[in-house]
Amino acid sequence: NYYKNQIVDNYKIRFYNFKMYQPRTINKILSQALAGFPAILLTGPRQSGKTTLLRHEAGTDVAYVTFDDPLERNFATTDPQGFLRRFINQPVILDEIQYVPGLLSHIKMHIDREPHQSGRWLLTGSQQFGLMRDVSESLAGRVAILELPPFNQVEYARDDLAQTIWNGSYPIAALFPDRRDLWITSYISTYIERDVRQIRNIPDLRVFNQFLNLVAARHSQIFNQAEISREIGVSVPTVKSWAGVLEASYVAYMLAPWFQNYGKRITKTPKCYLYDSALASALTRQPDAQSAVAGSMGGPLLEGWVVTEAVKVFMALGKKPEIYFWRSHDGLEVDLLIVIKGKLHPVEIKLTGTPTRGHIKPLTRFIEIAGDDAAEHGTLVCQTDTQKVLPGGHTAIPWHAFTGWLFEQLR
Numbered sequence: 001n002y003y004k005n006q007i008v009d010n011y012k013i014r015f016y017n018f019k020m021y022q023p024r025t026i027n028k029i030l031s032q033a034l035a036g037f038p039a040i041l042l043t044g045p046r047q048s049g050k051t052t053l054l055r056h057e058a059g060t061d062v063a064y065v066t067f068d069d070p071l072e073r074n075f076a077t078t079d080p081q082g083f084l085r086r087f088i089n090q091p092v093i094l095d096e097i098q099y100v101p102g103l104l105s106h107i108k109m110h111i112d113r114e115p116h117q118s119g120r121w122l123l124t125g126s127q128q129f130g131l132m133r134d135v136s137e138s139l140a141g142r143v144a145i146l147e148l149p150p151f152n153q154v155e156y157a158r159d160d161l162a163q164t165i166w167n168g169s170y171p172i173a174a175l176f177p178d179r180r181d182l183w184i185t186s187y188i189s190t191y192i193e194r195d196v197r198q199i200r201n202i203p204d205l206r207v208f209n210q211f212l213n214l215v216a217a218r219h220s221q222i223f224n225q226a227e228i229s230r231e232i233g234v235s236v237p238t239v240k241s242w243a244g245v246l247e248a249s250y251v252a253y254m255l256a257p258w259f260q261n262y263g264k265r266i267t268k269t270p271k272c273y274l275y276d277s278a279l280a281s282a283l284t285r286q287p288d289a290q291s292a293v294a295g296s297m298g299g300p301l302l303e304g305w306v307v308t309e310a311v312k313v314f315m316a317l318g319k320k321p322e323i324y325f326w327r328s329h330d331g332l333e334v335d336l337l338i339v340i341k342g343k344l345h346p347v348e349i350k351l352t353g354t355p356t357r358g359h360i361k362p363l364t365r366f367i368e369i370a371g372d373d374a375a376e377h378g379t380l381v382c383q384t385d386t387q388k389v390l391p392g393g394h395t396a397i398p399w400h401a402f403t404g405w406l407f408e409q410l411r
Contacts, residue, residue: 021056022171024049025154025316025407026146030057033144034119038111041097041123041135044148045250045275046195047187049171050124053148054093058122063087066095073099080106097123098131098198104138111142127199127248149250150174150276152312153403161383161399165301166289168278184282188212191249199245207232211242215252216274216283220300220307223254223272243272250275253311258324258337258344260373271325273304275311280304293351303335303349306381306402310338313406326366334362334378340409344370346378353383355396364392379405 024030030053033040042050055064063086067073076083080103097103107121114120123143125131135143150169158164166180167173170187173180192205192212202208210232218224225239246252254270274280280301286292292301307323314321322339326346336347346366350359363378377393381402388396397405 021052022049022151022155024053024148025152025313026053026148026318027057029146029316029318033146034058036118037142037144038115038117038119039107039121039123039139039143040119041125041131041139041143041145042148043125043127043131043145045150045170046126046191047170047172048148048150048250050126050148051093051095052171054122054124058091058093058119061090062122063090063092064095065092067099068096076100076103084110091120091122093122093124095124096126098125098127098134101131101134104134108138108142111139115142126250127195146318147315149308149312149315152309152316153400154407157400159400161302162289162293164400165277165292165305166281166286168276168281170276170278173278180278184278188279188282191251195249196245199248200241202242202245207234208242211239212246212251213283215243215246215272216280218272219274219280219284219297220303221271222269224269251279253308255307255323255325255336258326273307275308277301277305277308299351302351302399306347306349306399307336309403310336310406313403313410316407317410319410328365328369332362332365334366337366338406338409340375343375344373345375345409348378348380350380350382353385355380355382355384355388355390357391360390360392360394363394 030040034057042054044050055062065072067076077100083103084106111121135145151171151174152169156169156174163177167177170183173183192209196202196205196208211228214228214231223243225236225243229236229239243252243254247254251274253273253275255273256270257268259268274283281292284297286295286297292298310323311321314323324337325333325335326337327333334346335349338345338347346363348359348363352359359380359382360378363380367374367376367378377395380390380394380396381399382396384396384398386398387401390396
């Protein structure tokens with residue numbers, strides 16, 4: 001049954017790749033990189049569409065090799081020059097380059113012989129740790145580094161919150177909802193069995209799995225390392241290291257607090273979000289789409305969706321995410337601060353469809369405290385049907401309009 005399911009999934013992936021290609025918002029930046037750099041490194045989580053994107057945007061004459069193939073991996077490791085000579089007259093996509101880091105120095109030699117040949121070496125990777133170090137050492141000044149997360153709302157628009165949260169943003173689960181459960185189960189299993197072992201030597205994957213479930217249960221909360229350490233019986237440094245694994249493999253995003261001492265803030269600990277709402281729903285054992293939004297996780301799931309959409313917008317524009325959260329000494333909190341045109345724009349995220357003065361109180365308070373560093377007005381993202389002007393000049397926008405709104409603000 002496992003192999004039968006894999007065959008079905010592979011067929012659907014190919015169908016998606018060649019019949020249902022969704023243009024991505026990173027395409028403009030990618031085109032500029034292809035025209036201006038000899039090498040492009042496209043990173044992001046597994047199955048976010050990296051290879052599909054490059055194959056559609058790089059032209060029809062591009063060759064393709066995946067280092068998931070042990071034969072290709074062995075060839076590139078034992079005879080790197082012989083391996084690269086196969087692609088001497090055409091551009092090539094080298095998929096999952098982190099498996100053969102030694103190949104990067106040989107690619108550098110080829111680039112230095114033809115420094116003006118752009119869009120020649122197209123690399124992908126699904127891990128950030130050693131890969132980024134190796135690329136920085138070998139290809140500094142020669143490579144454009146871009147990140148491709150799963151779909152954002154502009155790329156694949158949906159207006160049903162429950163189904164959006166439930167299906168998530170990975171192409172296969174989003175485009176084929178009937179395969180959602182099997183895909184997520186396989187993804188989590190493959191991630192723990194393969195990617196975690198490659199990033200860190202973790203002898204007991206059962207304990208790491210417990211850690212992953214505890215992180216999911218704290219989705220959209222302060223990441224309390226000491227508390228997690230006590231619950232699973234590992235050291236705080238181990239928890240910190242494992243959190244780095246989640247970040248390196250694009251499973252979790254750590255949202256930093258705003259560090260300036262507005263209102264005598266007392267916390268410097270980040271908040272933790274899983275990148276994908278479907279994974280968060282699965283790991284927290286949500287029974288179905290409607291229950292996920294209607295239950296106690298509804299608010300955190302929406303907050304996580306909005307925060308990770310903000311991350312995706314910055315990535316699509318080729319920028320490092322400039323986003324934070326803020327909490328005052330008396331517990332008042334703004335869910336999201338976005339740096340827009342040099343100003344901190346406060347964003348509150350609520351599940352409600354009926355905005356009230358209480359919902360915008362943190363926005364007003366932050367703007368008062370931050371003064372000239374803050375935008376004049378804030379934004380409430382909620383389930384309102386249409387955009388509305390709120391007291392104090394703040395604006396309420398529908399949750400599904402947030403991504404497009406942020407693209408407009410940052411362009």
